[in-house]
Amino acid sequence: MKPVKVGICGLGTVGGGTFNVLKRNAQEITRRAERAIEVAQIAARSINPQCVITDTPITDDVFEVVNNPEIDIVVELIGGYTLARELVLTAIENGKHVVTANKALIAVYGNEIFTKAEQKGVIVAFEASVAGGIPIxxxxxxxxxxxxxxxxxxxxxxxxxxxxxxxxxxxxxxxxxxxxxxxxxxxxxxxxxxxxxxxxxxxxxxxxxxxxxxxxxxxxxxxxxxxxxxxxxxxxxxxxxxxxxxxxxxxxxxxxxxxxxxxxxxxxxxxxxxxxxxxxxxxxxxxxxxxxxxxxxGAGMEATASAVVADLVDVVRAMTSDPENRVPHLAFQPSALSHVPVLSIEDCETAYYLRIQAEDSPGVLAQVATILSKRGINIESIMQKELEEMNGKVPMILLTHNVTEAKMNDAIIALESLEGVEGKVTRIRVEQLN
Amino acid sequence: MKPVKVGICGLGTVGGGTFNVLKRNAQEITRRAERAIEVAQIAARSINPQCVITDTPITDDVFEVVNNPEIDIVVELIGGYTLARELVLTAIENGKHVVTANKALIAVYGNEIFTKAEQKGVIVAFEASVAGGIPIxxxxxxxxxxxxxxxxxxxxxxxxxxxxxxxxxxxxxxxxxxxxxxxxxxxxxxxxxxxxxxxxxxxxxxxxxxxxxxxxxxxxxxxxxxxxxxxxxxxxxxxxxxxxxxxxxxxxxxxxxxxxxxxxxxxxxxxxxxxxxxxxxxxxxxxxxxxxxxxxxGAGMEATASAVVADLVDVVRAMTSDPENRVPHLAFQPSALSHVPVLSIEDCETAYYLRIQAEDSPGVLAQVATILSKRGINIESIMQKELEEMNGKVPMILLTHNVTEAKMNDAIIALESLEGVEGKVTRIRVEQLN
CATH class of the missing domain: 3.30.360.10 (Dihydrodipicolinate Reductase; domain 2)
Structure with a gap:
């Protein structure tokens, strides 16, 4: 079968890594994908000194790549929102598949990009956008x-x-x-x-x-x-x-x-x-x-390139298939996306670690416990660091059970207004991961 | 689209788990796969008490399932080599796709099974055969x-x-x-x-x-x-x-x-x-x-079922595609498999941990070091456990650098024949995993 033609936009760390991995592992990749993956054009403002480029045409205009009729798949590795968005949307408009490592672009403009890709029947793959080489x-x-x-x-x-x-x-x-x-x-x-x-x-x-x-x-x-x-x-x-x-x-x-x-x-x-x-x-x-x-x-030249190339192999396999049977961009069929709300942080519920600079007296501890208990906040453990006394105050460390952020905010305001408490209360969320 | 019809052969731990997960998560799975996955028939010698089966036909003959013209995908969860092999080969012969959790079957008869599957243009998926729910x-x-x-x-x-x-x-x-x-x-x-x-x-x-x-x-x-x-x-x-x-x-x-x-x-x-x-x-x-x-x-009712169901979703997506563009069974195109030899253990090379019950004397240590050095085996560290003396012997523990098993076997024979050494030498391989 004839090679799939890829255009790489951006030859920085990830772009350079992608070029090098595609070249070094060409045989291994073809053994897997059956079709060879050929870098047919590169758009870069300067040549990455870690790449040895002999016969691949290079341009400094990314739109030359996305408008090149020979290119099947555009690899967007320029980063940023603005030009990258225009580049990806133009590639889709031109019926090209896209592979990107751009987390900002997907997180912010992904809904628009995937909608357009589905209209045009092309794939936008983004494995490299999260956690580098881990196929998460x-x-x-x-x-x-x-x-x-x-x-x-x-x-x-x-x-x-x-x-x-x-x-x-x-x-x-x-x-x-x-x-x-x-x-x-x-x-x-x-x-x-x-x-x-x-x-x-x-x-x-x-x-x-x-x-x-x-x-x-x-x-x-x-x-x-x-x-x-x-x-x-x-x-x-x-x-x-x-x-x-x-x-x-x-x-x-x-x-x-x-x-x-x-x-x-x-x-x-x-x-x-x-x-x-x-x-x-x-x-x-x-x-x-x-x-x-x-x-x-989670980052690095070739680790991220590993994910880009895996996406390329996936696209090579899926590009000839019926779009209806492809893995949906966001895992679920576009018509089956759910509109369950994302909660504000005030409605989120976690356990908390609190550090309070307080007078080392049973009275203050009682006041702290009262403030928490009035708001239904259960204390899991308390540790006082008597040896770390400063200006008559010692760090009191508490672990609480689960409670909403809103209740904890309210409790912290009350804690900070106690006479025996100095300065701000330090609060860090706790997850048991069970 | 009309549901894909699945036949489950074997309703033990994994079979029962698969039935339950398909039922409980039917909606979530359909949101992903677009087509519903319906268990159209079950073959089982007895009913798993953890399953509530209301309207799925049950037979005690697995061949009824593989010969059922309504079934698109056969899920082989009976285990073992003999009947499972026959069942899977018959399913393939009948043009059905297969999902299996059977590591023994794939490890021993996989080459035969995949060759036949490729001839018939069907998929044999086996994610559940290694490390249970981990999509490795x-x-x-x-x-x-x-x-x-x-x-x-x-x-x-x-x-x-x-x-x-x-x-x-x-x-x-x-x-x-x-x-x-x-x-x-x-x-x-x-x-x-x-x-x-x-x-x-x-x-x-x-x-x-x-x-x-x-x-x-x-x-x-x-x-x-x-x-x-x-x-x-x-x-x-x-x-x-x-x-x-x-x-x-x-x-x-x-x-x-x-x-x-x-x-x-x-x-x-x-x-x-x-x-x-x-x-x-x-x-x-x-x-x-x-x-x-x-x-x-790596095991368990629903963890393994998780892999079986993921395979089912994959098969549902790929079954309508051109077999040439599917992920090859063994990751590489059948024609591109490599015949690089698998080494005998004697030719494998690792570092070693050795425990020798030896007289606590500089003479014995010198003899041990000589035996190893004559065979080109470098010692990374030595630890003697004087406090654990038994019958005048103490454990001498060595870590070596990398060496072939053959050389280590030879060294161990020499070590065991030393007068100051008692019994067998304990040898455990070491991997740095870098």
Missing amino acids: IKAIREGLAGNRINWVTGIINGTGNFILTEMTDKGREFSAALQEAQALGYAEADPSFDVEGIDAAHKLTILASIAFGIPLQFDKAYTEGITNLASEDIRYAEALGYRIKHLGVAKRTAKGIELRVHSTLIPSDKLIANVNGVMNAVMVNGDAVGSTLYYGA | IKAIREGLAGNRINWVTGIINGTGNFILTEMTDKGREFSAALQEAQALGYAEADPSFDVEGIDAAHKLTILASIAFGIPLQFDKAYTEGITNLASEDIRYAEALGYRIKHLGVAKRTAKGIELRVHSTLIPSDKLIANVNGVMNAVMVNGDAVGSTLYYGA
Whole structure:
């Protein structure tokens, strides 16, 4: 059979990796896909020095690629929202299939893109957009297709996980750990997308959609970063048998879908609590399968390229099939998407870790307990750190049972107004992951 | 679209689970697959008390199902080789697609079955045959299709892992841990398939085939169980920073494919070293993606059913497509299977843990070191347990660098013939999993 012709737009880290993997593993890939996958054109502003390009035509105009009648599949690896959206929509309009690693694009414009792709009968594949080389989209969308998914949670930002691992293992503060990440090239000069949780929220939005069969709703995701996390809370959590990880959590509840990104205490003996450094891991809990976990490199030149190429092989197989029998973009048939609401953070329910700087007296403890009990908040455990006294105050650490965020907000206002309590109450959510 | 009609053969644990999941999640499955999946007939010798069957016809003759012209897909869940083989071949002959959870059948008769399926243009899906609910076949065959796979290794027998976990956590001996596993229903009255490694070898044979594109060669798999493992070796391994797990290892080397099942020391800080109890996990290392890990329940009623139902959804999508564009049964096109040899265990190369009961004298240590060095075996570390002296002998524990099994066999004969050495040398292979 004649080769499938691919146009790569963007030759940065992932684009360069994709080119190299397609070239190096050409034989292995053809043994699998039967048809060869040929890079027929590349659009790039500059040549990636890690690529040896001999006879592939190169242009600096991405629209040359999407308008090239020879190209069957456009690989969008330029990133960003604006040009990428136009490029992908034009490719679809031209009847081309698309493979993308662009989580922001899918999370924000995915509904529009998939609707158009379905009208034109083309495939838009996006395995590389979540958790790099881990085939998590495929696992949820196909591998667990027999399940009603209960929840998905994951460490889906390697930069954030590296920083937390440094803070945990070396007792560093956030700013020092961030500098280390920047020095090693794991964090950008402006790290806000990673450390503020926006990147993780993009990915979580995509995971939630394919897990529950709901439209992409990035604007409804609650996002909290790790910039305010104090190293002492990591230490106290450890003493209680927990680790702190920055998680994306998507959970089906009777009231709606919870969609939230924040630092989270999880039991130290869970496998995912031991996922360290820049590695990613996603847990998926289904009603039939129970809890499963998928682990691997969440970023990097060839790890992400691995997902791009797997998508290319999938597209090569599916492009000749009846569109009606393809795996739906968002796992569920477009007409079967559900409009169950995404809950506001106030309606989300979790357990909490609270750290209160308080006078070390039975009176204050009684007042704290009263405030919580009046709001129906049960205390699971209390730890007072007498040895860490400062200005007559000691840290009082509480773990609560599950309660809505709204009730906890109310309790925290009351706690902070107590005379024996100093400053702000630190609050970190807790998940048992059972 | 009209429902796809499925016939379930066997209503034991997995069959019952499959029936229940298809029924309970009918709506969720149809939202994904578009077509409903209807159980049109069941063949069972007795009714599983965990199933409520109201209007599905039941027969006690499996051939009624495979010869039923209404049935599109036969689900083979009766287990065993003989009848199952006949049943599956007849179903294929009748032009029906097949879904099976039968690892023994696929490992031993898979080449014959897939050849026949390809002739008849039907699909034989077997996700449930390895690691229960973990979608590991799909991950390797499709999710990592861009990679040249370097190795696959896994904890793929839950019973064995439960026993090892009991031995590790509670310091029990093998026989006591086996009794516990039997009392909890994790091990059969005759546990040999699990504890001798045969079940794991079946699964490893399948994983190796789809990872490397080689025919199924169960007869070439080297298989060692856990029945001879002593709890003291688990303790000593722990002191050296390792855990002992019963692993299937399939590795591509310059000389051929290693295919072996045995107890293995692995570094305690690896994620897979912390997979405990009846849980399964498979690591896959690819040249682009690096190391990935897939974790979940490796057995159980609904966990395995999860994989069976995912296969059904896949078959429903692919059954109307051109057979040439389907995912090949063994991941690579039948004509592209490679005939690279599977190595005998003597040609396999690993590091070793050795325990020698020896006189506590510098002379013996020198003799041991000489025997190893003469054969080019480098010692990584030595630990002597003076406090555990018995009959004037103490355990001497060595970790070696990589060496072929043949050389190690030769060294062990020499070691056992030393005057200062008592009894047999204990040898356990070591994998760093990097």
